[in-house]
Amino acid sequence: MHSNKYILVYSTIMVVLVAVSLTFVAVGLKPMQDDNIRIEKMQNILSSVRIIVPPKEAIATYQKYITEVMVINKDGKKVDGVDGFTVDMAVELKKPAGEQNLPVFIATLDDGKKYSIVPVRGKGLWGPIWGYVSFTDDFNTIYGVTYDHKGETPGLGAEINTDWFENPFQGKQVFDEQGGFTSVRVEKGGAKPGDIHAVDAISGGTITSKGLEEMLKNCLANYEVYLKNKGTI
Amino acid sequence: MSNTIKEREPLFSAKNIKLLKNPINLDNPISVQVLGICSALAVTVQLKPAIVMALSVTIVTAFSNLIISSVRNTIPSRIRIIVQLVVVATLVIIVDQVLKAYMYDVSKKLSVFVGLIITNCILMGRLEAFAMAQKPWPSFLDGIGNGLGYGVILITVGFLRELFGSGKLYGYSVIPEAAFKAGYVNNGMMILPPMALILIGVIIWLQRSKNRELIDKS
Numbered sequence: 001m002h003s004n005k006y007i008l009v010y011s012t013i014m015v016v017l018v019a020v021s022l023t024f025v026a027v028g029l030k031p032m033q034d035d036n037i038r039i040e041k042m043q044n045i046l047s048s049v050r051i052i053v054p055p056k057e058a059i060a061t062y063q064k065y066i067t068e069v070m071v072i073n074k075d076g077k078k079v080d081g082v083d084g085f086t087v088d089m090a091v092e093l094k095k096p097a098g099e100q101n102l103p104v105f106i107a108t109l110d111d112g113k114k115y116s117i118v119p120v121r122g123k124g125l126w127g128p129i130w131g132y133v134s135f136t137d138d139f140n141t142i143y144g145v146t147y148d149h150k151g152e153t154p155g156l157g158a159e160i161n162t163d164w165f166e167n168p169f170q171g172k173q174v175f176d177e178q179g180g181f182t183s184v185r186v187e188k189g190g191a192k193p194g195d196i197h198a199v200d201a202i203s204g205g206t207i208t209s210k211g212l213e214e215m216l217k218n219c220l221a222n223y224e225v226y227l228k229n230k231g232t233i
Numbered sequence: 234m235s236n237t238i239k240e241r242e243p244l245f246s247a248k249n250i251k252l253l254k255n256p257i258n259l260d261n262p263i264s265v266q267v268l269g270i271c272s273a274l275a276v277t278v279q280l281k282p283a284i285v286m287a288l289s290v291t292i293v294t295a296f297s298n299l300i301i302s303s304v305r306n307t308i309p310s311r312i313r314i315i316v317q318l319v320v321v322a323t324l325v326i327i328v329d330q331v332l333k334a335y336m337y338d339v340s341k342k343l344s345v346f347v348g349l350i351i352t353n354c355i356l357m358g359r360l361e362a363f364a365m366a367q368k369p370w371p372s373f374l375d376g377i378g379n380g381l382g383y384g385v386i387l388i389t390v391g392f393l394r395e396l397f398g399s400g401k402l403y404g405y406s407v408i409p410e411a412a413f414k415a416g417y418v419n420n421g422m423m424i425l426p427p428m429a430l431i432l433i434g435v436i437i438w439l440q441r442s443k444n445r446e447l448i449d450k451s
Contacts, residue, residue, distance in 0.1 A: 006309060010308075010312075014319060021323065021327075022327070025326075025331075026330055029330050029331065029334040032334035032335070055337070
């Protein structure tokens with residue numbers, strides 16, 4: 001039987017040893033982990049303009065196609081001195097409407113046209129959902145989208161990051177004929193054929209679908225002025 | 234005399250080989266001891282995460298067994314479970330951090346299940362039942378053996394689920410396009426967790442019909 005003193009000293013030494021070794025590992029690997037997160041972000045941005053690249057080629061492809069990154073505010077005015085790539089939407093969306101930094105990524109693809117990519121972020125059923133939406137040079141038609149989620153239900157809400165859900169967004173428009181902002185609806189029971197403002201929701205994933213619709217409405221509304229001005233700042 | 238012989242026991246004596254081989258078949262942690270089922274269901278949709286998970290568990294069981302066994306005589310028995318947990322948790326966090334740095338895509342697929350290795354019954358079972366009473370080297374082998382036994386089942390299930398569920402192996406398509414044109418379809422059921430349970434059930438059945446001594450007499 002060991003004494004209490006022995007147990008205390010033993011556990012103290014153990015905790016210190018463990019803490020030191022974990023700190024070394026965590027600090028040593030941090031740069032590589034950060035790189036991975038940056039590369040994943042680049043992959044996501046590229047996939048919203050329908051470019052799918054493996055991690056190794058992400059940086060080169062990103063530098064080739066993403067020709068400009070800027071930050072604007074809700075009035076469509078440019079905000080200087082902020083790096084658009086490092087803007088964290090989770091932080092920005094908590095700020096009051098006028099003070100949010102809104103990143104815009106401009107992609108110049110092989111066809112020579114410029115596409116505007118904007119980040120979106122919202123709430124699913126279990127946690128955050130986010131993604132990128134790209135617009136063609138008419139600043140109304142969606143060229144492509146990419147979504148991801150923290151922990152939506154596999155097979156149901158988690159389907160938002162699959163092609164069958166994302167592809168129907170291509171060609172949808174966020175302004176109606178009168179120029180009013182409509183966003184894109186995610187319709188339970190299926191969008192009517194030919195409806196250019198709606199896509200099918202996910203059966204069994206109603207709350208995630210609704211959350212995604214809210215996310216698009218809230219986040220794209222922030223870019224309404226930018227899109228209406230056709231990208232002129 | 235007998236003592237000197239014991240100390241000179243070769244590294245891979247028959248007894249030690251048995252420690253390594255038994256958990257793979259006759260004393261398999263999943264199919265015989267029925268431990269660690271939870272992660273076996275969750276990470277076996279594809280082969281690659283299954284292999285990485287198997288390796289992670291093998292590394293953690295081997296080294297936690299080794300560490301605990303080396304310090305077993307100093308561990309105060311009143312806090313032995315805490316000491317075991319701290320050692321396991323440390324190793325798991327290191328594995329998790331390394332995966333995040335070097336195999337980011339796999340680490341995303343495994344998500345919480347790497348962290349949950351900490352609570353894997355196989356680990357605590359081996360530490361309590363084996364490492365606390367045995368020398369470091371046999372404990373290390375026992376850890377590797379149990380990790381491999383877990384891994385064999387995981388990889389078998391992952392192989393079958395990815396092959397029949399997505400028509401791929403290790404991410405590469407293996408079922409020719411012609412088969413799909415001729416009317417072959419992937420089995421969507423394979424991707425869902427219940428199929429992993431059924432497959433493990435089938436493995437247990439096959440194993441017991443081959444090794445009659447495993448069948449419960451009761």
